[in-house]
Amino acid sequence: MKEMNDLFDDLPEPPEAHPALEDTAALLALLERWVERGWLRALDRALALFLQREVPDAPAPLLLAAALASHQLGRGHVCLDLAATLAAPDLALSLPPEGDDLSDPPPRPSEVLGGLTLERWQQALAHPELVADAARGAPGHTPLVRGAATPGHPHQDPRLYLRRYWQYEQEIRSRIAARLGRPEAAPDAETLATALDALFASNVEIDWQKAACALAARSPFAVITGGPGTGKTTTVVKLLALLQAMALGSDHARSLRIRLAAPTGKAAARLNDSIAGQVASLDLSGLAPLLARVASEDETRRSPTKTRSLQDVNEQFEEGSNAVSSSAVALLRNSIPTEVTTLHRLLGSRPDTRHFRHHADNPLALDVLVIDEASMVDIEMMAAVLSALPSRARLVLLGDKDQLASVEAGAVLGDLCQHAESGHYTPATCDWLERVTGTPVPERYEEAGGQPLDQAIAMLRVSHRFDAQSGIGRLAEAVNRPLGLQNQQESQNEKAAKKRAVREIFQQGYADIARLALADADDPALDRLVVNGNPAGFANSGEGRIDRRGEPIAPPVGYCHYLEMLRSKRPDSNTFGDGEARQPFDDWARDVLEAHGRFQLLCALRKGPWGIEGLNPRIGRALRRAGWLQASDLELEQGWFEGRPVLVTRNDYGLGLMNGDIGIALAVPDARQPGKKLLRVAFPASDGSGKIKWVLPSRLQAVETVFAMTVHKSQGSEFTHTALLLPDAPNPILTRELVYTGITRARHWLTVVETGRGMLDEAVTREVMRVSGLGRL
Numbered sequence: 001m002k003e004m005n006d007l008f009d010d011l012p013e014p015p016e017a018h019p020a021l022e023d024t025a026a027l028l029a030l031l032e033r034w035v036e037r038g039w040l041r042a043l044d045r046a047l048a049l050f051l052q053r054e055v056p057d058a059p060a061p062l063l064l065a066a067a068l069a070s071h072q073l074g075r076g077h078v079c080l081d082l083a084a085t086l087a088a089p090d091l092a093l094s095l096p097p098e099g100d101d102l103s104d105p106p107p108r109p110s111e112v113l114g115g116l117t118l119e120r121w122q123q124a125l126a127h128p129e130l131v132a133d134a135a136r137g138a139p140g141h142t143p144l145v146r147g148a149a150t151p152g153h154p155h156q157d158p159r160l161y162l163r164r165y166w167q168y169e170q171e172i173r174s175r176i177a178a179r180l181g182r183p184e185a186a187p188d189a190e191t192l193a194t195a196l197d198a199l200f201a202s203n204v205e206i207d208w209q210k211a212a213c214a215l216a217a218r219s220p221f222a223v224i225t226g227g228p229g230t231g232k233t234t235t236v237v238k239l240l241a242l243l244q245a246m247a248l249g250s251d252h253a254r255s256l257r258i259r260l261a262a263p264t265g266k267a268a269a270r271l272n273d274s275i276a277g278q279v280a281s282l283d284l285s286g287l288a289p290l291l292a293r294v295a296s297e298d299e300t301r302r303s304p305t306k307t308r309s310l311q312d313v314n315e316q317f318e319e320g321s322n323a324v325s326s327s328a329v330a331l332l333r334n335s336i337p338t339e340v341t342t343l344h345r346l347l348g349s350r351p352d353t354r355h356f357r358h359h360a361d362n363p364l365a366l367d368v369l370v371i372d373e374a375s376m377v378d379i380e381m382m383a384a385v386l387s388a389l390p391s392r393a394r395l396v397l398l399g400d401k402d403q404l405a406s407v408e409a410g411a412v413l414g415d416l417c418q419h420a421e422s423g424h425y426t427p428a429t430c431d432w433l434e435r436v437t438g439t440p441v442p443e444r445y446e447e448a449g450g451q452p453l454d455q456a457i458a459m460l461r462v463s464h465r466f467d468a469q470s471g472i473g474r475l476a477e478a479v480n481r482p483l484g485l486q487n488q489q490e491s492q493n494e495k496a497a498k499k500r501a502v503r504e505i506f507q508q509g510y511a512d513i514a515r516l517a518l519a520d521a522d523d524p525a526l527d528r529l530v531v532n533g534n535p536a537g538f539a540n541s542g543e544g545r546i547d548r549r550g551e552p553i554a555p556p557v558g559y560c561h562y563l564e565m566l567r568s569k570r571p572d573s574n575t576f577g578d579g580e581a582r583q584p585f586d587d588w589a590r591d592v593l594e595a596h597g598r599f600q601l602l603c604a605l606r607k608g609p610w611g612i613e614g615l616n617p618r619i620g621r622a623l624r625r626a627g628w629l630q631a632s633d634l635e636l637e638q639g640w641f642e643g644r645p646v647l648v649t650r651n652d653y654g655l656g657l658m659n660g661d662i663g664i665a666l667a668v669p670d671a672r673q674p675g676k677k678l679l680r681v682a683f684p685a686s687d688g689s690g691k692i693k694w695v696l697p698s699r700l701q702a703v704e705t706v707f708a709m710t711v712h713k714s715q716g717s718e719f720t721h722t723a724l725l726l727p728d729a730p731n732p733i734l735t736r737e738l739v740y741t742g743i744t745r746a747r748h749w750l751t752v753v754e755t756g757r758g759m760l761d762e763a764v765t766r767e768v769m770r771v772s773g774l775g776r777l
């Protein structure tokens with residue numbers, strides 16, 4: 001924010017105030033025109049209108065700020081930063097609107113706000129009936145709250161919140177701060193060091209997974225962040241083993257009630273798959289002495305003359321208590337849960353209300369909650385989770401701080417992790433980490449003024465999925481590199497260097513990445529990509545690659561892969577039936593769904609030819625031309641056809657489908673009309689059981705065709721071959737976070753599709769501006 005204030009200081013003397021700022025009727029008329037253009041949501045204008053009706057003397061600049069604050073919510077920001085808005089007014093609205101013809105445009109925000117100073121705007125906000133000051137505890141029930149500066153962040157002021165969002169932020173701040181202020185939760189250093197040594201190989205240099213495990217074991221609130229494949233799941237499984245071992249080994253000898261959750265069904269299913277394998281294969285034998293030590297301490301308490309050291313206990317184990325050891329280890333392994341639920345299910349969502357069954361007065365019965373893919377959790381959900389969590393329960397957040405934030409308002413994980421890159425560990429934390437992990441923390445991560453929150457955050461820095469040979473890994477890293485905040489000239493140089501670095505990666509011949517530049521909107525190269533994956537775009541046509549275990553990697557495919565599976569594996573049974581009888585159809589659906597996950601086209605936008613609305617029917621037509629689909633244009637645009645892949649866009653508890661679930665329409669025998677077929681949509685069951693859920697298309701209320709998926713919707717998913725299509729014109733939505741999120745959805749193959757020149761360059765040098773007050777705790 002400081003930079004924005006500096007920018008504001010540099011602004012020239014403002015000209016005359018715009019008429020819309022002098023007169024509320026003129027302002028409301030202007031807002032109406034913005035709504036007509038799609039620059040503002042009707043909801044945002046409705047708020048300004050409501051406030052004006054409630055308080056007729058509300059000044060126009062206040063009403064404008066309220067409408068803009070509301071508009072920011074729809075774009076993921078919990079508040080309006082006034083100074084930043086004055087510095088770059090056109091960023092406050094959805095400009096340029098997708099698909100707008102730009103004839104007779106209304107005044108842009110820059111014209112309207114050009115005549116407004118920060119001082120005057122703030123004066124207009126000093127209206128006690130409508131705006132309360134957070135610095136004074138935001139007394140009353142005003143609809144708006146003016147944000148207070150936080151310690152160490154004086155430049156954050158002034159911000160304007162809708163009260164509800166300010167309250168969410170306060171809820172999150174106070175509950176996290178309460179946890180950070182509870183040092184008694186920390187285990188004793190000697191026990192922790194023993195447990196960590198049992199779980200991690202010894203290292204001469206810092207092992208961030210071990211450090212993360214230590215920090216998260218020390219604090220009742222912890223964040224483990226890291227890019228794809230950096231070992232977040234691996235680390236949290238070890239953390240849970242360690243916490244359970246210490247709980248089972250404590251005086252109470254009681255296992256902890258642990259729950260695992262993720263924001264979407266898809267993310268929950270993915271964690272389900274990976275965590276079960278990791279829990280089963282983790283070597284826990286080294287933790288057995290920890291359990292035995294308790295037993296021995298119990299014994300010591302009963303016969304106090306006999307004192308035993310940890311060494312004695314270890315020796316006892318070495319001497320042959322193998323049976324005790326293995327049953328203790330089995331007990332420990334069984335006490336680590338592998339079932340992952342969605343946050344909505346965990347909190348007990350109720351139809352038609354945003355309130356959950358669990359809240360502060362009916363808290364969840366658990367001791368530890370782990371939330372994966374936490375970057376997708378919005379501020380409202382995070383506040384609900386923290387309220388429903390018993391005050392003594394631990395919360396561990398896992399996620400990639402650099403991914404796009406949730407579609408809803410509030411980039412909670414990104415905000416909390418603002419210092420994760422550089423650690424900001426105090427000397428006391430560094431000393432403690434060295435004591436428990438056995439390796440020193442490199443000096444560059446030390447910061448005497450580190451905040452309590454920084455001490456509870458660990459960043460994993462080495463990807464074990466992408467090695468040095470991986471273009472996907474290199475590209476993700478280059479795109480994700482933040483730009484420094486130097487003066488304009490240095491910043492230009494840095495942007496140029498970043499563009500160059502990204503371009504060079506494509507020229508270095510990595511086998512797993514391809515770049516496809518379309519000549520024009522009708523370029524058939526796009527059709528080839530979506531139909532057969534365009535293997536020719538990759539070195540050696542994608543042949544001959546092996547993974548880290550030496551297994552061959554299948555060449556990249558397009559959508560004809562799952563459609564081929566749909567055809568070739570269709571059961572010849574004429575009875576759809578139930579139970580056993582349905583097995584051949586379940587197996588078929590499972591194969592088709594698995595094959596579908598081998599390719600996905602992602603794009604940035606919804607509207608226009610390069611958004612999902614234009615791409616979905618286009619891809620459908622390309623597949624039809626290639627003989628893989630039989631559907632009319634009308635069906636492709638808005639109907640059902642066999643092979644239609646659909647994305648669930650809203651949770652449906654009745655059907656057990658979650659936002660983000662993907663299903664495919666398949667023709668199955670109609671029980672009521674022998675010889676005929678009907679369409680049913682096959683979804684993988686969200687409990688990770690591998691079962692198939694068959695749903696009639698007519699029962700699906702909120703689904704969309706998903707030949708093309710927005711990057712936002714792809715969060716928490718992974719596809720063997722991901723094609724990331726960039727639009728042909730600059731758009732505020734096109735940021736490095738979006739490109740990074742898109743790239744990191746690719747498991748083995750990535751194609752970047754450019755529909756206009758320079759859009760990759762443009763995107764990787766544009767950063768999401770985050771506005772919230774959660775950064776410092």
Ligand SMILES: Nc1ncnc2c1ncn2[C@@H]1O[C@H](COP(=O)(O)OP(=O)(O)OP(=O)(O)O)[C@@H](O)[C@H]1O
Pocket residue numbers: 209226227228229230231232233234235274464465
């Ligand atoms: N320290 C390590 N040494 C070697 N391999 C590791 C290490 N840590 C993790 N791995 C392996 O790397 C892969 C990715 O690990 P993991 O699934 O824990 O990462 P993640 O950060 O949770 O990934 P995701 O991006 O899926 O969230 C797994 O195959 C895991 O076994």
